[in-house]
Amino acid sequence: MPDRYTPQVIDHLVRPRNAGEIPDPSGRGESGHEACGDVASFTVGISGNVLEEVRYKVFGCAACVAAGSALSELVAGKHLVEAARVSKIDIQDAIGGPLPLGKEHALTLVLDALHKAFEDHWNRTAGEMLLNGAKMPGKGGRSVVAAMSGGVDSAVTALLLQEAGYDVATVTFRLHDGEKGSRSCCSPDTVLFARDTAHRMGLPHFTLNLKELFNRRVMHDFVGSYQEGRTPNPCVACNAHVKFHASAFLADEIGYHHVATGHYARGEEGPTLGRPVDESKDQTYVLWPVPQELLARTVFPLGEYRKTEVRAIAEERGLAVAYTPESQDICFIPDGNYRRFVRKKVTAEPGDVVDDEGQVLGRHGGVVDFTVGQRRGIGVSAPTPLYVKEVRPSTGQVVVGRKKDLEVREVAVRDLNLFLDPGYAACVQVRYNSRPVACSVEETADGEWIAYLAEPVMGVAPGQSAVFYTEDGNRVVGGGVVARRAA
């Protein structure tokens, strides 16, 4: 069968609505590429969150021309939140039904171009905010901006909030260039997938470009940590500077009160963080750096659910995300090879592997290859297994020892973010997925905390987080960064 179009498509082709370009737009977005035959661009004029003017241009088949024209008509004059709700199905309805087989991509293409124009608007509005992570005050209302990654957790988060009666707007962040789309001309598949998921729930969807902020505050720190002999935690850095700030920024811009993420944690009075129902998925350990005023407006719906229940909900409500595999790795290193990633960014100098007494046991290819507690790849044979005990970038030394030599009883913690009175700190967790250890805490003159551990702990690495919990181990008192192993 040849391609057959509805009369509406031909009408839009011959009389395109809102054709053209705004000379000085609030935002501009383009998707597609001339080499693949289709390009769509949108310029938008936004004032007071209302899409006062929208203009589009297309080089492409009749499907693209019509889809762009119909989309411009659907969103012109609307509040941004309503415009961001317009889905591929809405465009399809406006052009009289499904496009011919093989032409459906036109819908994705024009919608992506419009959303890039919105994104550009936010980036222009945000200016330095999205670079520096400065935040703005929140406003009232039972409304929430839910961060949406395209995975099952964030999708169910948005769904639960919607079912609980919130006005929900969703947002997906562009964090790095590591994500590839299956079509080079559009946004990465995760962004398109998150948008489709939101739209299927009838929710508005926005994208924010945080690549510069993420690069500065997360990736740069990740590489720098290895150079300085520290063990980074990029998820912690992202929560400290990126994800919550950006969600709150968008909430403030569209007048929404709350923000939400798909973390497994509970919001508790204080406000502070509490352990979730599903302790095996507990993410309080990585959430400690969220500023308290942001935490105060954050909702974590998944804190009340087990992961199996979340998957069941997604499946029951027909969310396609129910079948996506669990993401484990650091998002910007999809192959999980941290060493190769770091080595691409820095030059590594060979150095000595030494023992506690400074005796040289062998050579290594660069301190960036090592973190405290590491056993593999040391390259020195010994009767008992050796572990990295300390990394000394200044001398290029990697200090190794037996397992027992890595045990510590005191940990120095800096850069503290406190939710509760320090007096509540009764135990400390120094690694993801490990049990907290009872401790007492002493504050030093320069504001660091020394945690005296009730039992020795293995492999405490500078740069990792130390998170303090209340006596029952359920609520976060505060957290900080391991400065060094105290004596």
Add this chain to the structure above:
Amino acid sequence: MTDPVYLDNAATTPLDPPVLEAMLPHLGGLRGNPSSLHALGNAADDAVEAARAFVASLIRAQTEEVLFTSGGTESDAIAVLGLAWSAPPEKRHLVVSSLEHAAVREDAKRLEREGFEVSWIGVDGDGLIDPEEFAAALRPDTALAAMIWANNEVGTVEPVREIAELCLERGIPFHTDAVQAAGRVPIDVSEVPVSTLAMSAHKLYGPQGVGALYVRRGFSPEPIVHGGGQERGLRSGTPNVAGIVGLGRAAELARQEMDVRVAHERGLRDRILAGAQTIPDVTLNGHRERRLSNNVHLTVSGVEAESLVLFLDSLGYAVGSGSACSSGGHKASPVLLAMGCAERDAFSVVRITVGKDNTAAEVDGFLEAFGAAVAQLRELSPHYAG
């Protein structure tokens, strides 16, 4: 709705009223199978044989050298696959131009998958094959060479005679697809030593679904369908008598009227070309002189072909597009790419092909619509700077 102005005659032509008239007796009521022994069968057979003589006369062939098929694509397949399959086992090489219609190109690709080696002969920017380059590719183990007589997209008429003679000298079977050329270019197989030649009725104001294959005496392609052994055993199956009669009548008229038709088409073609080229960034593809009398193939920068075709359709003008857009992005024409056309320009081509019944007034109306459509689509194009 009034009938559109039809300027897509390379896709198919209107059925000529005298052709329809000749066909009608064979479409209704009692009619025989040409293979039957009774009088009704004989009548059908007579009609088919009369048609065969008309078709043979159009290309100056012997009557028995003409076979009837279901159309150009089947004719190409019988010739290309059949000649390759019937070649001696040590001959596993083909020489094929990169200008071929998909009907030949895809057959050659199939043979490539079967283990034949294919030398694809490139073309210059005008879509013209260089006989020397073609000759250089011919080898002792070449089983078959193929080159289209006149390309269906850009309309360039190829040096068939030279290449056919080169093949004859070397004893290599040579096939040509003359679907677009027949009726527009004088074809004389008594002078031009092609081995096989494909043609189609519906490009000649005849019915769709019927074509012919010329097979020179002495060549025996391996059949690709088997059955009752009709058409010298090369195309088994009861023939499409009404269609064949239509083809015969169409061929007869084409021979009688060729000079008049060609002169008329050429006038309209040049009128379109002159008018279209007053629009900036509109360029002609294919050879300026050595081209089909009815073909105008244009690159219209900044305008996507499908949009332009549908836009013109909405204004009442039917023309052809040179590319197909699909979900995986556009598919650029291999012929245009072989001619060195940039990929982005390959999505901006339109084919306007006139016919014997078009008028100067239609052409003038078309040029006005064309100018308006191009202007509006360029206005819409994000990157056309003008």
